[in-house]
Amino acid sequence: MKFSILINEGPYTHQASDSAYHFTAAALRADHEIVRVFFYHDGVYNGTRLSVPPQDDRNVSERWSALGQEHSLDLILCVAAAQRRGILDEDEARRAGKDSNNIAPGFEISGLGQLIDAGIQADRLIVFGD
Amino acid sequence: MSVLHIINKSPFDRNSLDTCLRMARPSSAILLIEDGVYALQGNSAAATRLQQAMENHPVYALQPDLQARGISEENMLDGVEMVDYDGFVKLTTEYEKSQSWL
Amino acid sequence: MATKKFLYVNRKPPHGSIYALESLEVVLIGAAFEQDVTLAFIDDGVYQLLQNQDSSAIGTKNFAPTFRALGDYDVNKIYVERESLELRGLSKEDLMPLTWEDEDEDWAEKDSIHIVSSAELAEIIEQQDVLLNF
Numbered sequence: 001m002k003f004s005i006l007i008n009e010g011p012y013t014h015q016a017s018d019s020a021y022h023f024t025a026a027a028l029r030a031d032h033e034i035v036r037v038f039f040y041h042d043g044v045y046n047g048t049r050l051s052v053p054p055q056d057d058r059n060v061s062e063r064w065s066a067l068g069q070e071h072s073l074d075l076i077l078c079v080a081a082a083q084r085r086g087i088l089d090e091d092e093a094r095r096a097g098k099d100s101n102n103i104a105p106g107f108e109i110s111g112l113g114q115l116i117d118a119g120i121q122a123d124r125l126i127v128f129g130d
Numbered sequence: 131m132s133v134l135h136i137i138n139k140s141p142f143d144r145n146s147l148d149t150c151l152r153m154a155r156p157s158s159a160i161l162l163i164e165d166g167v168y169a170l171q172g173n174s175a176a177a178t179r180l181q182q183a184m185e186n187h188p189v190y191a192l193q194p195d196l197q198a199r200g201i202s203e204e205n206m207l208d209g210v211e212m213v214d215y216d217g218f219v220k221l222t223t224e225y226e227k228s229q230s231w232l
Numbered sequence: 233m234a235t236k237k238f239l240y241v242n243r244k245p246p247h248g249s250i251y252a253l254e255s256l257e258v259v260l261i262g263a264a265f266e267q268d269v270t271l272a273f274i275d276d277g278v279y280q281l282l283q284n285q286d287s288s289a290i291g292t293k294n295f296a297p298t299f300r301a302l303g304d305y306d307v308n309k310i311y312v313e314r315e316s317l318e319l320r321g322l323s324k325e326d327l328m329p330l331t332w333e334d335e336d337e338d339w340a341e342k343d344s345i346h347i348v349s350s351a352e353l354a355e356i357i358e359q360q361d362v363l364l365n366f
Contacts, residue, residue: 001223003222006364008232008366015138016138016164019164022194023215023219026214026215026216026218026219029216032219032223040258041251041366112258113265116238116258117265120265124222124228125227125363125364126228126230127228127365129230129232129365130139133357146243149275227360227362229357231365232243232366
């Protein structure tokens with residue numbers, strides 16, 4: 001089956017990203033296809049390259065980057081939500097005249113249309129949030 | 131037509147469980163995840179409401195979330211089926227759509 | 233392109249958090265995809281549709297007027313749960329009069345908002361393909 005995942009909250013503050021991660025990993029283990037993982041609202045904070053959690057705790061962003069890389073996942077941060085919250089890739093940073101960018105590897109910034117498309121393409125869309 | 135209702139907040143914090151129970155048709159199932167599993171713990175009014183709901187809906191709980199919160203079979207509502215993340219995925223394939231009552 | 237039934241479930245009030253605003257942004261962008269769109273307002277979500285919202289004194293962008301444009305985006309199936317309104321001492325008259333123009337009936341202006349019971353909303357939920365919650 002084809003799954004799309006919507007994540008509405010950032011790392012650590014809410015369990016949403018963790019739950020979504022474990023769900024996604026389980027879906028991949030069961031040989032399902034992940035159409036897209038779309039990060040919205042504070043979910044875009046999962047795409048930061050600059051998180052430095054304690055050594056003995058999970059690194060939520062890196063964990064997504066690794067899963068994304070291993071399975072060639074489409075990890076999308078909503079552009080409007082990301083701009084508001086200061087998660088920028090190189091292009092966005094340059095366009096906005098900012099002095100640096102902070103997007104984590106494996107994540108891409110794209111429009112809300114990708115969420116609608118994710119709903120259209122998938123057999124199941126699962127929402128994780130607060 | 132069948133819906134998997136997913137509840138992730140405590141019934142003492144949010145009205146998600148109550149709203150879900152207003153809208154859940156008899157063919158649908160209820161899955162408690164994250165803080166939603168607190169509805170199963172002890173002798174609360176929420177547990178009683180869920181017990182009544184079980185007459186019309188299968189109720190599932192995500193075992194890792196129960197374990198994290200110290201809720202075990204001994205202090206939990208009877209008749210709830212525990213699933214792991216693999217079981218969670220399986221449920222979402224068995225029901226046509228999922229409604230996350232955030 | 234396949235047409236699916238999308239339901240946007242709104243249960244949070246506006247202004248105190250961004251969910252209402254950003255949910256509306258999805259609806260507006262989504263309109264370009266010509267899917268079958270329905271909006272549901274339940275619990276505190278009904279507050280999003282109240283008249284006379286003015287966020288100037290709290291210094292935020294007031295997005296409430298944007299709801300009035302939904303009709304132009306072919307979003308005209310807006311369901312508000314009666315139980316949620318009644319619990320809050322509200323009625324349809326407290327809500328913005330959202331309308332749309334039906335081109336099949338000589339552009340007659342019609343109400344987009346329908347007040348429905350929980351049972352009716354449960355039925356609507358069952359008919360959808362994609363359920364979005366924010």
